[in-house]
Amino acid sequence: MKIKNRFEGPITMYMTTQQVAERYSCSRKTVYRWTKRPINPFPEPRLKHRGSADRWALEDILMYEQNYSS
Secondary structure, three states, rough: EEEEOOOOOEEEEEEEHHHHHHHHOOOOOHHHHHHOOOOOOOOOOOEEOOOOHHHHHHHHHHHHHHHOOO
């Protein structure tokens, strides 16, 4: 999801690893395991840092949900 910023253009909303895990009621480790799946892999974090400081783009997560929801 992007919000229009009149000074810099669109802004991407980010979620922490913990927020992503809470969204799917799973552990943070499970979220990372999902990114390694050969079929329907979960999107990688857009901003990678040490530990749980990674940031996941909300638009990537929403696109994933839209493409792989059953």
